[in-house]
Amino acid sequence: MTRSFPNPVFRFAPSSNGYLHLGHAYSALMNFDMARASGGRLLLRIEDIDIERCRPEFEQAIYEDLRWLGLSWEEPVRRQSEHFSDYAVALDRLTERRLTYPCFCTRGEIITAVAGKSDWPRDPDGSPLYPGACKHLSKEERRRRLAAGQPAARRIDMDAALAAAKLQLGWREFGAGAQMRDVAAEPARWGDAVLSRKDVQTSYHIAVVVDDALQGVTDVVRGEDLFMATSLHRLLQALLDLPAPSYHHHMLLRDASGQKLSKSLRAKSLRALRQEGVSSAAARESLTRNLTLATAR
Numbered sequence: 001m002t003r004s005f006p007n008p009v010f011r012f013a014p015s016s017n018g019y020l021h022l023g024h025a026y027s028a029l030m031n032f033d034m035a036r037a038s039g040g041r042l043l044l045r046i047e048d049i050d051i052e053r054c055r056p057e058f059e060q061a062i063y064e065d066l067r068w069l070g071l072s073w074e075e076p077v078r079r080q081s082e083h084f085s086d087y088a089v090a091l092d093r094l095t096e097r098r099l100t101y102p103c104f105c106t107r108g109e110i111i112t113a114v115a116g117k118s119d120w121p122r123d124p125d126g127s128p129l130y131p132g133a134c135k136h137l138s139k140e141e142r143r144r145r146l147a148a149g150q151p152a153a154r155r156i157d158m159d160a161a162l163a164a165a166k167l168q169l170g171w172r173e174f175g176a177g178a179q180m181r182d183v184a185a186e187p188a189r190w191g192d193a194v195l196s197r198k199d200v201q202t203s204y205h206i207a208v209v210v211d212d213a214l215q216g217v218t219d220v221v222r223g224e225d226l227f228m229a230t231s232l233h234r235l236l237q238a239l240l241d242l243p244a245p246s247y248h249h250h251m252l253l254r255d256a257s258g259q260k261l262s263k264s265l266r267a268k269s270l271r272a273l274r275q276e277g278v279s280s281a282a283a284r285e286s287l288t289r290n291l292t293l294a295t296a297r
């Protein structure tokens with residue numbers, strides 16, 4: 001008897017807050033190659049919840065640059081800014097279970113609260129863990145502030161969430177060498193992370209787990225800078241009864257000084273390379289060399 005397995009589903013999920021650089025091209029190409037090699041599907045998702053920083057011209061440039069690289073993907077493309085209601089449903093489910101609470105603190109207040117405490121724990125991105133002022137507000141006080149229109153973020157109550165998830169969480173990791181390994185998730189390292197921001201009614205963490213599940217993504221291939229975030233994603237998936245994809249966190253491309261390429265550090269964009277006369281064949285060739293080196297590690 002033959003068993004049929006569903007085709008793997010990969011996705012490349014850039015944020016449209018700047019032009020793509022070679023690091024993005026590397027990630028996109030890896031997704032594309034893995035989808036092709038496994039007979040799988042490749043989706044493209046535009047992560048544009050940050051409506052202040054994301055712009056339509058960057059989104060158009062993403063399509064143009066990826067096509068220039070010779071990549072193709074399934075249509076229609078999912079644009080996160082069109083799905084805030086999906087993220088709200090997920091957040092409400094957590095809130096109904098008392099796994100979130102509103103937080104009225106400003107960044108400044110949080111920094112002041114931990115000032116002088118040099119050993120205050122930090123999350124994997126280097127931000128101080130939330131000290132918890134709003135966690136202990138009374139129901140009445142929360143209601144009063146919300147009714148007065150005070151802007152509020154929504155944080156996960158990590159202790160309650162860990163107790164609710166019950167299971168020891170982990171994931172199958174295929175990055176850094178071809179060997180599969182089981183990784184134990186450590187969501188507590190994020191403390192009471194923000195699940196919905198004051199300015200945006202969701203967060204990257206909620207949007208990514210909801211979308212990966214809604215789109216049937218089976219294989220998440222992304223940079224190793226998101227390795228630690230996967231712990232939080234696994235917790236959210238468990239709490240929302242969403243399936244766990246396999247993960248492959250790939251190495252990040254670095255510049256000559258060893259800095260990882262990033263939009264904020266103004267890494268040279270694909271379009272700038274193109275304007276300098278670099279051919280897409282040459283760009284792909286240098287990325288393929290990197291891919292081969294990465295899988296040989």
Ligand code: GLU
Binds near residue numbers: 226
């Ligand atoms: N949108 C994220 C970025 O551009 C990637 C998110 C992901 O792959 O999970 O860095």
